[in-house]
Amino acid sequence: MAPSLPAAVKNAATDKPIEAIRESTSARLLGAGTAGLAELLVFHPVDTIAKRLMSNQTRVANLTQFNSVIFKSHAHDPVTQRFFSLFPGLGYAASYKILQRVYKYGGQPFVRDYLQQNYRGDFDRTFGASNGKAILHATAGSLIGIGEIVLLPLDVLKIKRQTNPEAFRGRGVLRIVGDEGFGLYRGWGWTAARNAPGSFALFGGSAAAKQYLFQLSDYNSATWYQNFVASIAGSSASLIVSAPLDVVKTRIQNRNFEIKESGAKVISNMLRYEGPSAFFKGLVPKLLMTGPKLTFSFWLAQTLIPLFSGMM
Template sequence: MPEQHAAAASSSSKESMARVLGSIAGGLLELLLFHPVDTIAKRLMASNQTYSGLKNASLQDKLNLLDSVMFHESAGKAWSARYKSLYPGLGFAMFYKVTQRCYQFAGQPLVRNWLDRKYKRNFDEAFGKRSLIAQHAVAGAITGTGEVMLLPLDAVKVKRQTDRGKSSLPGLGSLHQLYRGSFWAIMRNATGASSLFGFAALGKELFFGLSDYRQATLYQNFVSSLVASVLSITIVSPFDVVKTRIQAAPLDRPQTGRAILHHIVVKEGFWAFFRGLTPKLIVAAPKITFTFTVAQTIYPSILQWLEKQ
């Protein structure tokens, strides 16, 4: 028995290490390829321009305004300068992205396994043959809620991307300022992670008839991840807009979620809740799909390599 427990513990440790390494690889590749579009999306979401005065403006004036929102001080400069401006704080962004993806893609399976050990009967009774899908969705929600711990890292990243990071950041005694918008971050992360993992699991069952998700091929992981990422990004867009504006506000002039909601509803209109959604769906959805697919596909290969060591 002790030998069996030791073998099980070793296998679990290798599985966790494989997921962490797969998540790191996915996070690094995601950052290098997709960070510029994430920056554009954040700048569009942070902008409270109503554009109402541009209805009769020329196309050039509209393009100039869009140029200034997306590229800030690099607007109107050469395209090389504009592109470079979309990589603000790259070193910090790398630390944040790798930490975030390791937490998400390596942490959610651990929570799912815990739910399966402790509450499998409850899930089976409540969801029947969709029990495994429900476990993945609930594990995603739990993991997403815990992601609020990374909110200071996210806040600094957003401030850098929206050019607010040039002002002094709070000292160690005032780090609570970087937790502004925590309620909206929890709502966004819990809803988004639950949707991502839940729809991905549902896709593998509905589209490919898989019961053991670890057997999914690269193509199957890609298709299920793509559908899940598009749906999750769309669902959480209103939460993301409010959260981003709270984080992008200067530290000495904070904005509350209630004030932002009031401004959007009264001044900007309902569709402002989905501002920045188009670039996110065009590239950010493939970004999440890419990272999720890489993490899931690389994981079995890394696990096999670790088991041979």
Template sequence: MAQQVAVPKERYIPNGLKFAFGGLSGMAATCVVQPLDLIKTRMQLSGGGRTSFAVAGEIIAREGFFSLYAGLTAGLLRQATYTTTRLGIYTWMFDSYRERNAGAAPGFGTKTLLGVAAGSVGAFVGTPAEVALIRMTADGRLPMEQRRNYKNVLDALLRIVREEGVLKLWRGATPTVARAMVVNAAQLGTYSQAREMFVTYVPDGILLHFCASMVSGLVTTIASMPVDIIKTRIQNAAKGQSQIEVVTSLLKKEGVLSLWKGFLPYYARIGPHTVLTFIFLEQMNTAYFKYT
């Protein structure tokens, strides 16, 4: 009687590490692209038609080169909360689907739904850090007497609670969650799909991750910019100004096309950030399987 050979069970990364790898990959990417995030925020808050290069030059001239990294602590906390949650949940749900379906990967529609679910939860968790990030990156454009001058993200969060109340940490949570649903539906679903399409032509590795990420970043930018700009204006609004007033004023004074203001720095930020996040994430996953 022939001896049956056991088929080795496919290995999966423990759930705790999925969350940790997601957060660490996002934080590493943020250290690289933080200046682009700051330029993007300044352009979204500006009523003028200046280019991203003009805005960057003005920031450096007025505030110094290192001001391009203003709000870095808030950016890192945002990744530690938002990206840890969204990538961890997405990877967990993705692997759970494969386990229940004999190793078959979910289709594009299912990937999109997984991305929406993961992104909405992650966005709600990360909204306080998002509020601090928007305010810290926008501070330098204000007159000296109007600046909030937060020392770091912890100081920002504590002062918001003390001066405005704890619920203000979730100011703009609705557009933040809406943006995240759009971003993650486009980003996570498109990345997985593009990766499967490119793998036939590009060897698995950093080049494959780069190609899939750039496609994902472009789709994400086009789809998510309007919601992102509305979110930014709401979170930076003066105390007492309602969300409806912020949106109405934006559309009335600057027009519908202003919803795509800062497209270049937004894509220049989200493209490389997507690329670096997924490259770091894939490398961490590879290292785990190699050394454990």
């Protein structure tokens, strides 16, 4: 499939050709989907641990309490059963994670293409030619991140399965969707508020690493090693920037369905009873465990999309 943009698009600020967009639509979707599937298979238990730590509102003082937070009712079961207890909501996770990665990693290049074709000159004039390209990539990521709220119901169901399975009380997915309706979008504003800076930092951090660390003019020419380093930079920046709002979002989503607690109330209670450090609960485990997950999938997508495009 041919690229959607012409091979040479003039930059209005410099009158120089903008590099060709080489990825085909099929390559973008296939590369992003493969990255999402691989991430799910490898890192779903890690995601469950991080979500349960973020949802915990008690002080963990010893290993027994830590096991209770992580494994819940399975804390005293054999090791094998405890391990498989970290796979709740796998069906929701599969639907959400693969769709999310296809949307985010596969969709950002389309927004980037649009901005590059129509506003690249504005970015270069505002931020300078060397900075404009990286910020354009970051802005495209931020915009695609905001739109990610369309997948919010799947994320809500996944998180509840991971952290509060009692909320289902034997109801199936269709029954829950029928009962809750748009209630499954509860916390959408906080999700968008988290995704905007988080996705900006993810794609911007990666672009900045390629631009300033490796001096790449064509980001698609990055080697697997350069993509890996750039993915570490982007994912670390994203997790740190989005951490406070991610905790708020998770606590809104993990409540029982009948509890209608606003984000402002969640923040107020966190400040009152737990202090400002509560907004960074689970950050270290996320950097150590979720960070590699995001790095892995982002690196895989950035590597596979150009590879698949060259094969098609």
